[in-house]
Amino acid sequence: MEAAIKVEHLTKTFGEFTAVKDVSFSVAAGEIFAFLGPNGAGKSTTIKMLTTLLHASSGSITVNGINPSADADAVRRSFGIVFQDPSLDEDLTAWENLEFHGVLYGVSKKVRAQRIGELLNLVELSERKNDFVRDFSGGMKRRLEIARGLLHHPRILFLDEPTLGLDPQTRNHLWSYVQKLNRDEGVTVFFTTHYMEEADRIAQRIAIIDHGTIIAQGSGDELKQQTGAQTLEAAFLSLTGSEIREEAGSSLDHMRQFRAMRSGGRR
Amino acid sequence: MNAIYIMWLREVKRFARSKSRIVGALGQPILFLVALGYGLGPVFKQAGQGNYLDFLAPGIIGMSIIFTSIFNGMQVIWDRQFGFLKETMVAPVSRLSIMFGRTLGGATVATAQGVLVLGIAVIAGFRPDWFGVIPAIFVMLLIALLFSALGMAVASRLRDMQGFQLIMNFLVMPLFFLSGALFPLSNAPAALLWVARFDPLSYGVDALRHVLTGSAAFSLSLDLLVLVAVTGVFLWLGVFFFSRIEV
Numbered sequence: 001m002e003a004a005i006k007v008e009h010l011t012k013t014f015g016e017f018t019a020v021k022d023v024s025f026s027v028a029a030g031e032i033f034a035f036l037g038p039n040g041a042g043k044s045t046t047i048k049m050l051t052t053l054l055h056a057s058s059g060s061i062t063v064n065g066i067n068p069s070a071d072a073d074a075v076r077r078s079f080g081i082v083f084q085d086p087s088l089d090e091d092l093t094a095w096e097n098l099e100f101h102g103v104l105y106g107v108s109k110k111v112r113a114q115r116i117g118e119l120l121n122l123v124e125l126s127e128r129k130n131d132f133v134r135d136f137s138g139g140m141k142r143r144l145e146i147a148r149g150l151l152h153h154p155r156i157l158f159l160d161e162p163t164l165g166l167d168p169q170t171r172n173h174l175w176s177y178v179q180k181l182n183r184d185e186g187v188t189v190f191f192t193t194h195y196m197e198e199a200d201r202i203a204q205r206i207a208i209i210d211h212g213t214i215i216a217q218g219s220g221d222e223l224k225q226q227t228g229a230q231t232l233e234a235a236f237l238s239l240t241g242s243e244i245r246e247e248a249g250s251s252l253d254h255m256r257q258f259r260a261m262r263s264g265g266r267r
Numbered sequence: 268m269n270a271i272y273i274m275w276l277r278e279v280k281r282f283a284r285s286k287s288r289i290v291g292a293l294g295q296p297i298l299f300l301v302a303l304g305y306g307l308g309p310v311f312k313q314a315g316q317g318n319y320l321d322f323l324a325p326g327i328i329g330m331s332i333i334f335t336s337i338f339n340g341m342q343v344i345w346d347r348q349f350g351f352l353k354e355t356m357v358a359p360v361s362r363l364s365i366m367f368g369r370t371l372g373g374a375t376v377a378t379a380q381g382v383l384v385l386g387i388a389v390i391a392g393f394r395p396d397w398f399g400v401i402p403a404i405f406v407m408l409l410i411a412l413l414f415s416a417l418g419m420a421v422a423s424r425l426r427d428m429q430g431f432q433l434i435m436n437f438l439v440m441p442l443f444f445l446s447g448a449l450f451p452l453s454n455a456p457a458a459l460l461w462v463a464r465f466d467p468l469s470y471g472v473d474a475l476r477h478v479l480t481g482s483a484a485f486s487l488s489l490d491l492l493v494l495v496a497v498t499g500v501f502l503w504l505g506v507f508f509f510s511r512i513e514v
């Protein structure tokens with residue numbers, strides 16, 4: 001099967017600092033792929049290069065067979081994205097944000113009306129659709145952001161920590177919807193998350209990136225086997241080490257991670 | 268086409284909803300009309316230049332348009348800080364239509380503001396040629412397009428609002444004060460006239476005077492030619508810088 005995303009020797013530097021270092025992987029069309037890694041590992045930077053928001057320093061990328069640096073518009077037509085950081089217009093209502101997106105992505109009026117209704121239901125914002133986004137809670141904004149990313153049914157869906165800050169109910173709804181899109185329309189899904197259990201359950205294949213380099217790839221079971229761990233979380237910790245990234249973590253944080261690993265191992 | 272429309276609609280909606288912005292943007296023109304129009308009027312008359320308010324009103328309309336337009340263009344910076352810019356940057360439509368829609372929206376808003384100022388000037392005692400009002404709105408739109416595009420080109424190069432003060436003091440204020448909005452260029456010292464010739468707002472205000480009061484420094488066709496040409500250049504610059512933004 002043809003690769004939906006193919007990345008070879010991808011590198012991104014910001015000044016002296018190398019955020020992504022010689023990364024190679026490929027995602028088959030119709031696959032659900034999880035991209036995992038500690039904070040600051042280079043996940044969002046990679047997604048930004050795949051989605052035309054950043055230029056790669058070196059290496060090659062093809063998305064749906066097209067190089068984003070060469071034909072950004074063609075690549076943009078092929079994907080949808082939910083960003084890690086907020087990207088809503090707070091001065092518009094929930095409905096207007098969705099309508100804006102639908103028009104921008106050329107979704108026909110009829111389909112637009114139907115999908116906006118369906119998605120507002122999915123994220124349980126139907127009653128608030130005419131309220132300004134600036135009055136929403138953090139979780140509500142997140143839900144709206146997700147609804148927007150799903151509106152135009154792209155070939156490839158990028159989800160950068162989509163479930164961050166969401167309650168378990170909404171997380172479940174979201175993933176069933178995404179799985180349904182994948183099953184019914186063959187949408188390729190590329191997502192990041194810090195919930196290992198989620199990645200293990202949803203993703204068909206997983207890559208783990210640390211300090212800008214891919215350190216392991218395979219199915220959830222393969223990664224567990226490789227490390228002799230019982231859960232993906234334990235496998236993740238044994239691959240990436242249990243130190244906290246960026247700031248030196250407090251001893252309390254270390255203890256918490258250690259405990260998570262231990263209890264993970266027992267389960 | 269749809270992208271241009273929706274970008275335009277967004278600007279217009281945001282403006283129509285912020286009553287404080289509309290009213291706030293009227294404060295300065297009123298102050299200028301009253302303080303300068305009434306304060307300097309007698310001096311102007313004594314110098315044999317006629318009614319100062321009739322002279323000043325087109326200049327103040329030009330002022331409100333340049334301020335509103337540039338400010339609107341600078342909204343790109345807010346969009347970047349609030350993250351909304353990413354949403355438009357990954358959309359499968361050309362940068363040109365996004366830029367053009369935004370510019371058109373900003374220009375529509377600035378033109379509306381210009382029309383409001385015209386109304387206020389009339390209340391203050393300005394007596395324009397009434398047949399000139401429709402052509403004047405067209406000229407206002409041209410001025411607004413020009414400076415919206417400039418604002419957006421500049422904003423595409425800035426990361427945050429830190430640079431805003433710099434732009435106001437070293438770009439917008441000089442453009443306004445050197446444009447002949449407040450004083451007649453026909454009697455200005457050669458050096459000042461020379462500088463004013465490089466200021467697109469000079470031609471905008473001059474065109475407004477042509478259609479509203481019939482007396483001006485340059486020919487109307489020169490005014491319009493310069494406005495259209497410079498708008499084209501700024502739009503092109505805007506698209507160029509806008510499409511190079513990385514978020």
Ligand SMILES: Nc1ncnc2c1ncn2[C@@H]1O[C@H](COP(=O)(O)OP(=O)(O)OP(=O)(O)O)[C@@H](O)[C@H]1O
Nearest residue numbers: 014017019037038039040041042043044045046084
């Ligand atoms: N524009 C930038 N300029 C300089 N450094 C950057 C820039 N963007 C990202 N970085 C750095 O690149 C590294 C990777 O960042 P990235 O956002 O890709 O991490 P991540 O894996 O998404 O982490 P998280 O799980 O916290 O979202 C970080 O060290 C970050 O500080």
Ligand SMILES: [Mg+2]
Nearest residue numbers: 043044045084
């Ligand atoms: Mg990230």
